Amino acid sequence: MGRLFAVEIVYRGIFQKNLAKNISRGIVLAAKHDGKIGISFGRYGDSPERNGIPAKSFAIIATDEETLQEGMAKYEPKETDISISVDDTLCKGVESWAWYGLQPINRLLKPGGTLIVTTMQDADTIIGMAHRKDFPYQLALLRGIPSFSGLWVYKDDHTDVRILGAIAKVLPELLSLNAVELAIKEEWHDDLKVKSARKSFERVEMRVVGPSEGNPETPYSFELPKWQEMREGVTIPGIPAGKAMTDPQTQQAGGFRPDRNPTFKKFSTRTMRPVVDFDTCVKCTLCWLQCPDSCFDVTPDALYDANMEACCGCGICEAVCPVEHCITMVNETAFADNASQWEAWRKDKTGYQTWLQDKITHLPPREHGFRIRGQYAEEIKDLVKVGVVDTGDEKISEQVVTDPHESGAG
Amino acid sequence: MAKVIEKAQQEKEALISGSEAIAVACKLADVDVITAYPIRPYDTVMQYVAKLVANGELDCEYIVAESEHSQFEIVKHASAVGARVFCGSSGVGWMYAFEALTVTPALRIPMVAMVGNRALDDPGAFGVEHNDALAVRDLGWQLVWVDSAQEALDTALIAYRVAEDRRVFLPCAIACDGAFLTHSQSMVKIPPQEWVNAFLPPYNRGDLQLHPDNPITIAPQVNEDWLMELRKHNDEAMKRSRDVVIPEAYRDFERIFNRSYGNPFFEEYQTADADVVLVGMGTLSMPVKVAIRQMRKEGKKVGFVRLRWFRPFPAEQLAKTLSRFGAIGVIDRDFSFGAPYVSGVVATEIRAALYPVDKRPPLLDFISGLGGREVTVPDVRRMSDMLFAARAGTPQPLTTWVGVRE
Numbered sequence: 001m002g003r004l005f006a007v008e009i010v011y012r013g014i015f016q017k018n019l020a021k022n023i024s025r026g027i028v029l030a031a032k033h034d035g036k037i038g039i040s041f042g043r044y045g046d047s048p049e050r051n052g053i054p055a056k057s058f059a060i061i062a063t064d065e066e067t068l069q070e071g072m073a074k075y076e077p078k079e080t081d082i083s084i085s086v087d088d089t090l091c092k093g094v095e096s097w098a099w100y101g102l103q104p105i106n107r108l109l110k111p112g113g114t115l116i117v118t119t120m121q122d123a124d125t126i127i128g129m130a131h132r133k134d135f136p137y138q139l140a141l142l143r144g145i146p147s148f149s150g151l152w153v154y155k156d157d158h159t160d161v162r163i164l165g166a167i168a169k170v171l172p173e174l175l176s177l178n179a180v181e182l183a184i185k186e187e188w189h190d191d192l193k194v195k196s197a198r199k200s201f202e203r204v205e206m207r208v209v210g211p212s213e214g215n216p217e218t219p220y221s222f223e224l225p226k227w228q229e230m231r232e233g234v235t236i237p238g239i240p241a242g243k244a245m246t247d248p249q250t251q252q253a254g255g256f257r258p259d260r261n262p263t264f265k266k267f268s269t270r271t272m273r274p275v276v277d278f279d280t281c282v283k284c285t286l287c288w289l290q291c292p293d294s295c296f297d298v299t300p301d302a303l304y305d306a307n308m309e310a311c312c313g314c315g316i317c318e319a320v321c322p323v324e325h326c327i328t329m330v331n332e333t334a335f336a337d338n339a340s341q342w343e344a345w346r347k348d349k350t351g352y353q354t355w356l357q358d359k360i361t362h363l364p365p366r367e368h369g370f371r372i373r374g375q376y377a378e379e380i381k382d383l384v385k386v387g388v389v390d391t392g393d394e395k396i397s398e399q400v401v402t403d404p405h406e407s408g409a410g
Numbered sequence: 411m412a413k414v415i416e417k418a419q420q421e422k423e424a425l426i427s428g429s430e431a432i433a434v435a436c437k438l439a440d441v442d443v444i445t446a447y448p449i450r451p452y453d454t455v456m457q458y459v460a461k462l463v464a465n466g467e468l469d470c471e472y473i474v475a476e477s478e479h480s481q482f483e484i485v486k487h488a489s490a491v492g493a494r495v496f497c498g499s500s501g502v503g504w505m506y507a508f509e510a511l512t513v514t515p516a517l518r519i520p521m522v523a524m525v526g527n528r529a530l531d532d533p534g535a536f537g538v539e540h541n542d543a544l545a546v547r548d549l550g551w552q553l554v555w556v557d558s559a560q561e562a563l564d565t566a567l568i569a570y571r572v573a574e575d576r577r578v579f580l581p582c583a584i585a586c587d588g589a590f591l592t593h594s595q596s597m598v599k600i601p602p603q604e605w606v607n608a609f610l611p612p613y614n615r616g617d618l619q620l621h622p623d624n625p626i627t628i629a630p631q632v633n634e635d636w637l638m639e640l641r642k643h644n645d646e647a648m649k650r651s652r653d654v655v656i657p658e659a660y661r662d663f664e665r666i667f668n669r670s671y672g673n674p675f676f677e678e679y680q681t682a683d684a685d686v687v688l689v690g691m692g693t694l695s696m697p698v699k700v701a702i703r704q705m706r707k708e709g710k711k712v713g714f715v716r717l718r719w720f721r722p723f724p725a726e727q728l729a730k731t732l733s734r735f736g737a738i739g740v741i742d743r744d745f746s747f748g749a750p751y752v753s754g755v756v757a758t759e760i761r762a763a764l765y766p767v768d769k770r771p772p773l774l775d776f777i778s779g780l781g782g783r784e785v786t787v788p789d790v791r792r793m794s795d796m797l798f799a800a801r802a803g804t805p806q807p808l809t810t811w812v813g814v815r816e
Contacts, residue, residue, distance in 0.1 A: 045633045075634065099633070227639035232647075233518035233579065233618040234640055238625025 002063030004070055005038075005174045006077035007167070008108060009057045009084045010094055012271070013048035016086055018150030020057035022160040023084065026180075027059035029187055030164060033179035036061050037068055043076050047097035052269045052313065054094035061174060079110040081171060084163060087146035087271065088119035089332040091129040093219065095268040101220030102268055104131035111135040114170040116204075118144040118159060121333055123207055128336065132214035140170050141205040146271070158196035161188070165197035166204040177201050220263065247300045248343050254300030260310050266293070267338065270313030272329040274306045275359050278345045278352075280326045287317035287327060299342050308338035325360075334362035421599040428562040428591035429454035431598050432498075432524050432584065435566030437468045438606040442493035445473045445481040449503035450536050451526035451592035456498070478503045482510035482521075489519045490628060491620045494570065494613045497521060500588065501528035504542045514581045515550025515644060517629060518618065520573035521581040522566065526592045527692070527743075529781040537782010538587040540691065540744040544720070544755050550644045552582040552651060553721040555691040559598045562586055564669065565718075567610060571659045574613045578651045580644065587743075589782055590693040601667055609666045652722035675724035677716040678731065680706065684713025686797035687732065690741035691717050691756065694778075694785045698741070701790035712794045717756065725763035732764065736801035738773045739793050741785065741812075745777060751808040753777075772800040778812040789813050 007027055011020040021042065028038040038061035042048060046055035058076060062068035071077060085091055085105055093102040106115050112135075117126050119141055127139065147159035161184050168177040177198065184194050231237075242258035274287075281303055288296040288304045295310035296317070306317065313332070321327040345352040426434065433455050436444065446456035462468040471488070475481035478499050485495035499507060504525055514521055525543040529535040543553055554569065556562045562584065569582040586592050620628060632640075660674040671677070679695075680702055681687060688698055695716045702712045715731065732738050742754025749758050757775035764770050776793050779785040789812050800806045 100635075224635055225639070227642040230636075230639050230643070231617075232643050234516060234629045235618055235626045236630060238627055240625070 002067040003173075004063075004067050005036075005059075005061040005082075005171075006071060006080045006108075007059045007061070007082045007084065007174070008077070008080050009059075009086060009163075010090050010105060011048075011055055011057065011086045012090070012146070012269075013046070013050050013053045013055045015051075015148045015151055016146065017042075017048045017055070018152075019086060019147055019159060020055070022150045023086075023163050024057040024059040026160055026164050026183060026187065027061065027167065027175065030175050030179045030183035031059075031061045033182045034176055036063055036174075037065060038062065039068070039072060043096070045075060045097065045099070050097065050269075052271060054090055054096045054268055056094075056096070077108060080108040080113060081110060081174065082114050082116060082167060083109050084116045086118050086159065086163075088117050088121055088126060088129075089146075089271045090268070091117060091126050092215075092332065093131065093268050095264075095266060100222070100263055102265065104215075104219050106130050106133055106137060107219075109133065109137050112137065114138040114140050114206075115209075116140045116142060116163065116166055116170065118142045118147065118163075120145060123205070125333065127209055127213050128215065129333070130209075130214050131219055132211065132216055133209070134211050136208050136210050138170065139207055139209050140166055142166050142200055143203075156193075158193055161193045161197040162200035165200035168197075169201045169204050170206065222263070245297060245300055247346065249346050250300075252300055255298040255302065257297040257307070258294050260307075265309050266312055267309060270311060271332050272313045272315065273308060273311055273332060273335065274313075274315070274317050274327045275330050275356055276304070276306060276341055277323075277326050277328075277356060278303050278342060279349070280323050282323055282326075284322060286320045286322065290316050290320045292316065297340075297342075303342060305340055305342035307340070308335075328360045330359050330362055334359050421601050423597050424600055425595050426458075426559060426598050427454060427593060427595045428556070428559040428586045429524070429526065429593075430458045430595070431559040431563035432566045432586070433458035433462060434598075434600055435563045435570075436470075436496045437462050438601065438603060439494060439567060439570050439610055441468070441470050441496045443471045443473070443485055443488035444496045445475050445484045447475050447478050447481045447499070447503065449478070449500045449526075449528075451528060451586075451588035452498045452500040452503065452524060454526070454592050455524050459496070478507035479510055482507040482514065482523075485521055486510060486514050486517065486519050489521055490517065490615070490618075492613065492615050494574070495521050496523070498524035498526065500526040501542050502531045505530065505545065508545070511546050511551070512549050513629070516640075518579035518644070518647070519581055520570075520575075520579050520613070522569045522573055523581065523583045524566075525583050525585045526588050527585050528588045535781045536588060538589060538692070538743060539780055539782070540585065540742075540755070543583055543585040544744055546583070547721055547755070550580050550648065551721060552578075552580055552648075552719070553585060554582065554719050555585045555717065556591070557587075557693050557695045557716060559591065559594075559596050561671075562591065563598055563600070564663065564667070564671070567606060568656075568659050568663055570613075571610050571662075572651060572655050574611075575651075575655045575659075576614070576616060578647050578655050579618070580647050580651060585692065587693040590696075599669075605666050609662055648722050652719075652724065656719065656722070671718075673727070675717070675719045675727060676731075677718065679714040679716065681713035681715065681731070681735075683711055684735060685711045686737040686739065686794065686801055687713040687715055687735040688739045688741060688790070688793060688797075689715045689717060689732070689756070689760065690743070691720065692743060694741055694743060697785050697787050698790050701787040701794070704787065705791065705794060710794060710798065712797070720756070720759075723759060723763070728760065729763045729767045732760065733767045733769045733771065735771055737771050737797040739776060739797045740773065741776045741778050741793065743779045743785075745780065751775070753809045757809070772797075772806070773808075774800055774806055775809040776812045777809065777814075783813055785813065 009020040024040040028040045043056040048055040060071035091105045095102045148154040149157045149159045164180045168175045168180050240259045244253040245255045245257045296304040315329045318327045318329045463472045485497045489495045527538045529539040573582040664670045740757035753775040
C-alpha cells in the first residue's frame with residue numbers, strides 16, 4: 001500500500017472560497033507532476049457562501065489509486081499532514097456551519113504535521129491563539145494579510161502559489177518545487193506566479209511547537225447520543241429567555257442578559273470585535289437594537305456590553321453608533337480572551353482607557369471590512385512596497401484572476 | 411366506562427357517502443383545525459365538513475388554503491401546537507402537497523388525511539387509481555384502504571386513535587376510491603358521541619407541543635451526525651403501530667362499538683377452503699366477491715384477501731396467510747412502470763413479503779381498473795382462470811393487464 005497525504009485549507013466564506021479552492025486544486029495538479037494522484041473538495045457541511053464563516057477545502061493525495069480510495073467518499077480526512085489557515089484569526093479555533101462547538105485550528109494535524117498560516121503576526125502570537133496539542137508539530141508562517149485572491153473583483157496577490165511553494169518546502173515528499181512550478185505554468189500560464197512560489201519556498205519561516213505551547217483551553221466536546229436518547233419529532237429544547245446581570249462592584253442585580261445557546265456560539269466567524277468606550281456612551285440603545293445576533297447585554301447601569309460569546313463581528317454597532325469613537329472595530333488578533341469589557345471598565349476605569357487606546361491602535365487595523373472602493377488594491381500596493389507581498393521587484397500581475405472551472409458561486 | 415356505553419343512545423342510520431362518513435367522523439372526533447382546497451373527489455369531504463361547520467354541528471377552524479401545499483402545511487403547524495387536525499386531497503393535488511407530506515411524518519405530526527383516490531394527470535381524469543396515496547408509502551405515512559362508507563367512518567376514528575398515540579405520532583391517510591366510495595351514498599351507522607369519547611382520548615402532544623410554557627425548537631438544520639437516529643425513531647414508531655397500537659385500537663373499537671373487523675390489517679373472504687386467492691385494495695372487493703360467489707357455484711374454490719393497511723405493511727401475517735393457497739393473484743389498481751416483472755406496487759410488495767417463506771405459491775399480477783375503469787365480474791373470472799392454470803403448473807405471464815382494449 002502506498003502513502004496517503006491529506007491537506008486542509010481553512011478559510012473564511014465567501015471572500016476566500018475561490019482562493020481555498022485554487023490552493024486545493026493546485027496541490028492536486030502539482031502532485032500529478034510528481035507521479036501522484038489526488039482529489040480536491042470542499043467540506044460539504046460548510047456554508048461557504050456566508051460572509052466570514054469558517055469553512056474548509058481539502059486536497060487528498062496518494063501515491064497510487066488504491067491508496068487514494070482510503071481518502072475518498074469522506075466529508076473530511078480524519079487527520080492531516082498539513083493544515084493551512086489563510087486568515088490568522090482562524091487560529092483561535094473554527095466553528096463552521098453545522099458543526100458543534102469550537103474546533104482547534106490544528107485539530108486534524110497528525111504528529112509532526114505542519115500548520116501553515118498566512119499572517120503579519122509573529123510566531124508566538126499565532127501559537128498563543130492555537131490550542132495545545134499533546135505532541136509536537138511544526139508551524140510555518142507566510143507573511144501576508146487574509147487574502148481575497150481568486151475572488152473575481154480583486155487582484156491576484158499570488159497567495160495561492162505562495163502556499164504551494166511553502167508546501168514544497170515543509171513537505172517535499174508531497175510536492176517538489178519543480179512539480180509546483182510545472183503546475184503553475186500549466187494552470188496559470190504566468191511566470192511571475194512561478195517566481196512568487198519560489199520566493200515563498202525560500203522565505204517561509206518554520207519552527208517546532210512543543211506540547212506545552214499554545215492556548216491551554218480544553219475545546220468543547222461531547223458524546224453523540226444514541227437514537228434512544230434523542231428527543232423525538234426533530235425537537236430540541238429552546239433557549240431560556242435570560243435574566244438580570246450582577247454588577248461586579250456592588251453585587252447589585254439589574255439589566256438583562258439574554259440566555260444563549262451554550263453549544264453553538266458562532267463567534268469564530270468574527271475577524272474584528274467592537275471595543276466600547278463606556279465613558280462616552282450616551283445610552284441611545286441603537287447598538288443593542290440593531291445587533292442582528294442580540295449580542296449586547298444590558299448592564300445594571302444601563303450600558304450595553306457586547307458579549308464576546310455571541311458577537312459575530314459584523315460591525316453594525318460601530319456603524320449605527322452616533323458617538324464618534326465610542327464603538328471601534330478592532331482586529332481579532334489583538335485579543336486573548338472573550339472577557340466582558342464592561343466588567344473590566346467597572347473594576348478600573350483608568351486602566352480600561354489605557355487598554356482601549358492600545359487596542360484601537362492595533363495593527364492591522366481591520367480586515368474583511370472595506371470602506372472605500374479599491375481599498376484592497378491599495379493595500380496590495382502597500383504590501384508590495386513593504387515587502388510583505390514579494391514579486392521579485394516586478395510589478396504585480398494586473399490580470400484579474402478567475403477560476404476557469406468556476407461557472408458560478410456555490 | 412362500560413356503564414356509560416350501556417346507557418348511551420343507540421346508533422343512528424344515515425344515507426351518506428364515504429366522504430361524508432369521514433366528515434361525520436371529524437365531527438365525532440371534535441377536530442380542531444381543518445384545511446381545504448378543492449379537487450375532485452376529495453372535495454366531497456370538504457364540502458360536507460363546511461356544511462357541518464355552517465350548521466353549527468362542528469366547532470373548528472375551517473381554513474380554505476390557496477393551494478394543497480399550504481393546506482397541508484397549515485394543519486402540520488396546527489398539530490404541532492396541539493390541535494387535532496384533518497386534511498385531504500386527491501391525485502395531483504396530493505402530489506402538489508408533496509413537500510409538506512414529507513415533513514409531516516418526519517416531525518411526528520399525527521395528521522389524519524383523506525385521499526380520494528384519483529388518477530394522476532395527464533390526461534386529467536377523475537377516476538380511481540391508487541398511485542396518488544401510494545406515492546408516500548416510504549415516508550412514514552400510515553396508509554389504509556377502505557371499501558365501504560361504514561368502514562370509512564370507523565377507520566377515520568381508528569386512524570385518530572392510532573396516529574395520536576404517543577407511541578406512534580405518525581400521520582395516517584385513509585384512501586377512498588374516487589366515485590365508487592366518495593360519490594356513492596349508502597346507509598351508515600353513526601355511533602353516539604359517548605362511544606367515540608370512550609374510544610378516542612384527547613390529543614396530547616406532551617413535551618413535543620409547541621407552547622410558550624414548553625419552549626422548543628422544531629426541525630433545526632442538522633448534519634450527518636444526527637439524521638440517521640431520527641430516521642430510526644420513525645422506523646420504531648411504525649413498528650409499534652403495526653405490532654401494538656393498531657391491534658389495540660381495533661380490539662377497543664370492537665368492544666366499544668360492538669362492530670368487528672376481524673384481522674385489522676386484511677379481510678379474508680371465503681379463504682378457508684380456497685384453492686387460489688385474489689388480493690386487492692379498496693372497492694374492487696365488490697365485483698371480486700360477486701365473481702367468487704358465481705365461481706363457487708361452478709365448483710371453483712376462489713378466495714379473496716382485501717388488504718386494508720398498506721403502511722404499516724403486515725408482511726409476516728400476510729405471507730403466512732397467502733402461502734396456504736395454490737396460486738395468488740394480486741389486482742393492482744396502480745402502475746409502477748419498469749418495476750420488477752413490470753408489476754404493480756401491491757404485487758411487488760407481496761412478492762417481497764413472501765420471499766422469506768418456505769412455500770411460495772405462483773404469484774400473478776393483474777393491472778386493472780386504471781383511471782376508474784370498472785373491474786368487472788368477467789375480468790375477475792379471467793384472472794381466476796389464469797390462477798387455476800398456474801396452480802396446475804401451466805406457466806402464466808407474471809403480469810397481465812386486464813380490461814385494457816387490445
